[in-house]
Amino acid sequence: xxxxxxxxxxxxxxxxxxxxxxxxxxxxxxxxxxxxxxxxxxxxxxxxxxxxxxxxxxxxxxxxxxxxxxxxxxxxxxxxxxxxxxxxxxxxxxxxxxxxxxxxxxxxxxxxxxxxxxxxxxxxxxxxxxxxxxxxxxxxxxxxxxxxxxxxxxxxxxxxxxxxxxxxxxxxxxxxxxxxxxxxxxxxxxxxxxxxxxxxxxxxxxxxxxxxxxxxxxxxxxxxxxxxxxxxxxxxxxxxxxxxxxxxxxxxxxxxxxxxxxxxxxxxxxxxxxxxxxxxxxxxxxxxxxxxxxxxxxxxxxxxxxxxxxxxxxxxxxxxxxxxxxxxxxxxxxxxxxxxxxxxxxxxxxxx
Amino acid sequence: xxxxxxxxxxxxxxxxxxxxxxxxxxxxxxxxxxxxxxxxxxxxxxxxxxxxxxxxxxxxxxxxxxxxxxxxxxxxxxxxxxxxxxxxxxxxxxxxxxxxxxxxxxxxxxxxx
Numbered sequence: 519x520x521x522x523x524x525x526x527x528x529x530x531x532x533x534x535x536x537x538x539x540x541x542x543x544x545x546x547x548x549x550x551x552x553x554x555x556x557x558x559x560x561x562x563x564x565x566x567x568x569x570x571x572x573x574x575x576x577x578x579x580x581x582x583x584x585x586x587x588x589x590x591x592x593x594x595x596x597x598x599x600x601x602x603x604x605x606x607x608x609x610x611x612x613x614x615x616x617x618x619x620x621x622x623x624x625x626x627x628x629x630x631x632x633x634x635x636x637x638x639x640x641x642x643x644x645x646x647x648x649x650x651x652x653x654x655x656x657x658x659x660x661x662x663x664x665x666x667x668x669x670x671x672x673x674x675x676x677x678x679x680x681x682x683x684x685x686x687x688x689x690x691x692x693x694x695x696x697x698x699x700x701x702x703x704x705x706x707x708x709x710x711x712x713x714x715x716x717x718x719x720x721x722x723x724x725x726x727x728x729x730x731x732x733x734x735x736x737x738x739x740x741x742x743x744x745x746x747x748x749x750x751x752x753x754x755x756x757x758x759x760x761x762x763x764x765x766x767x768x769x770x771x772x773x774x775x776x777x778x779x780x781x782x783x784x785x786x787x788x789x790x791x792x793x794x795x796x797x798x799x800x801x802x803x804x805x806x807x808x809x810x811x812x813x814x815x816x817x818x819x820x821x822x823x824x825x826x827x828x829x830x831x832x833x834x835x836x837x838x839x840x841x842x843x844x845x846x847x848x849x850x851x852x853x854x855x856x857x858x859x860x861x862x863x864x865x866x867x868x869x870x
Numbered sequence: 871x872x873x874x875x876x877x878x879x880x881x882x883x884x885x886x887x888x889x890x891x892x893x894x895x896x897x898x899x900x901x902x903x904x905x906x907x908x909x910x911x912x913x914x915x916x917x918x919x920x921x922x923x924x925x926x927x928x929x930x931x932x933x934x935x936x937x938x939x940x941x942x943x944x945x946x947x948x949x950x951x952x953x954x955x956x957x958x959x960x961x962x963x964x965x966x967x968x969x970x971x972x973x974x975x976x977x978x979x980x981x982x983x
């Protein structure tokens with residue numbers, strides 16, 4: 519029997535598809551699947567990164583484009599074919615925005631993720647594994663299971679919740695899976711404070727909203743990333759009483775007021791981290807942000823990091839360089855993303 | 871009299887108020903700490919030991935609302951508890967840094983007006 523070549527097989531498939539299409543059109547029956555399935559297809563950027571200005575702009579334009587649907591009940595396809603590298607904080611922001619879009623059921627009939635197709639290219643393999651590990655496929659209702667084998671992917675976990683729902687401390691501890699003594703875990707206490715910050719300050723009262731967190735647990739290093747899509751640290755300070763606002767503005771933006779400009783977002787973040795004044799304005803509140811910084815300050819070994827992206831501002835401090843760095847970008851991320859990286863070993867069980 | 875937070879209340883404490891979590895500082899203060907301090911004041915008990923060993927990293931919000939909050943609550947009832955904290959209440963916790971933190975919350979609450 520003559521062997522069918524690949525070219526012949528593909529031609530036969532196309533013929534078969536055209537025949538079925540003609541039959542469906544002629545039958546007058548409603549189609550179970552539209553001939554053009556996707557209303558819109560958008561490409562994810564090559565690099566998911568918040569730190570570099572160009573990468574950040576491209577990422578934020580992509581995230582904004584998810585919600586720019588032109589028709590109701592849109593079928594959206596997000597294509598990751600060209601994505602090569604993802605940084606945790608940027609990926610968490612994407613997951614948060616994706617979940618927000620999916621919850622807008624009146625706007626989207628369906629959102630699907632198209633992973634990179636080439637399983638033989640390592641970068642694309644890694645992206646496929648990341649998308650599965652962070653739950654992007656399951657959020658979109660896709661039954662795609664790609665086991666995480668890459669060492670940069672396998673140790674990540676995700677947790678999420680709503681800002682108007684009480685937290686479950688045991689679930690957070692399980693999520694952190696602190697293989698060391700959890701009872702004295704600096705990270706556990708700091709993560710709880712970060713999530714409490716979101717519950718108290720991220721969203722306007724009674725509006726709700728979500729929070730998302732990644733944790734990377736490997737050997738003697740822990741990385742936590744926490745994200746919300748609220749008003750940001752600058753927004754929550756502006757919402758506070760006049761006295762509180764003046765207190766932060768007077769302490770952190772003397773230069774700004776001298777030149778007659780508004781305080782920058784990075785200055786607001788610095789003020790909150792340094793002085794710990796909460797949006798409520800009460801002296802015994804607002805322990806969260808200073809505590810985060812104190813954890814990094816108290817670590818003697820290099821490798822610890824605290825990075826806070828909020829709206830247009832960014833504040834970073836590391837245990838290598840004790841002096842914090844500030845940067846303001848063109849585009850706002852529309853929320854807050856906090857990243858801690860902490861080396862933990864039994865000789866360096868840091869006291870808070 | 872002893873209050874073992876982990877056994878009498880919960881080892882998984884978190885936050886200030888019920889909106890933060892089920893086992894929070896305000897709830898612990900109202901159900902355990904405040905009644906115990908009132909027993910001290912009425913003379914039913916001599917000393918109070920608050921044992922935090924066994925809890926999983928009580929966060930600063932929980933600690934401040936429990937210990938600072940009870941002082942603020944007593945002040946609302948026109949009760950000055952500074953002598954009690956000096957002489958008759960002991961905090962037991964193996965974590966020296968967090969114990970120091972609790973003492974700072976107590977001092978701040980006592981000195982606030």
